[in-house]
């Protein structure tokens with residue numbers, strides 16, 4: 001029996017590159033979709049937020065003198081591209097997915113309307129939330145926390161490039177140690193940057209737990225959904 005009925009899955013945009021230098025690696029996106037398909041087959045309702053780091057991040061534009069809000073809108077549009085690619089890959093794998101955008105681009109993708117999203121989930125469709133929160137100066141982690149709370153997800157699952165929350169960034173500090181559980185208050189007070197502070201605070205206030213685990217480890221998503229020991233649980 002799955003441990004959760006409805007989940008919000010945050011997928012790393014950067015991981016979509018696979019071994020490529022940029023963009024969307026075909027084998028990688030197919031593998032991600034197949035892992036999601038496995039959990040939908042267990043009867044779990046799945047909503048997805050995907051990042052845009054494989055294409056563009058606002059902070060990169062800002063660092064070369066771009067107006068930061070403009071750069072952030074470019075970042076949000078990058079997430080729309082990833083969302084469309086993800087939903088189309090789901091279609092090719094025989095799944096039914098709907099993309100809903102926080103920014104109005106109705107010729108391309110339907111707008112985010114909460115009751116409609118809830119209806120899709122109840123019908124067993126995967127809902128992909130595109131364009132983050134629709135506002136600059138935020139991230140897709142915060143969008144995942146926001147949408148997760150709105151749809152009544154039981155947990156936010158962050159599938160990322162590391163296999164959990166560490167005492168420091170494990171990509172920079174080889175002595176960093178992994179937590180199996182950590183409270184929101186401790187993660188925030190230690191300024192652990194695996195998620196941004198806004199996302200941590202929103203989930204803490206809504207009592208919405210987060211599980212951080214590796215997007216590269218085959219079967220990890222299913223193990224998390226089954227409530228098995230995988231990654232790090234961030235809890236109230």
Ligand SMILES: Nc1ncnc2c1ncn2[C@@H]1O[C@H](COP(=O)(O)OP(=O)(O)OP(=O)(O)O)[C@@H](O)[C@H]1O
Nearest residue numbers: 012013014051053160161165166168169192193194
């Ligand atoms: N304390 C920490 N524990 C674990 N990872 C950390 C920590 N501090 C920083 N990180 C870094 O955070 C990264 C994950 O967060 P980030 O949101 O930047 O990436 P992402 O999941 O690929 O998102 P995107 O969708 O924006 O590409 C990890 O790859 C890791 O290097």
Ligand SMILES: O=c1ccn([C@@H]2O[C@H](COP(=O)(O)O)[C@@H](O)[C@H]2O)c(=O)[nH]1
Nearest residue numbers: 051052057058072075076132133139140
């Ligand atoms: O609510 C949001 C979400 C995202 N952005 C911008 O998009 C990029 C890509 O998102 P990541 O979370 O970094 O993958 C982000 O860098 C922001 O520039 C946003 O402005 N608002």
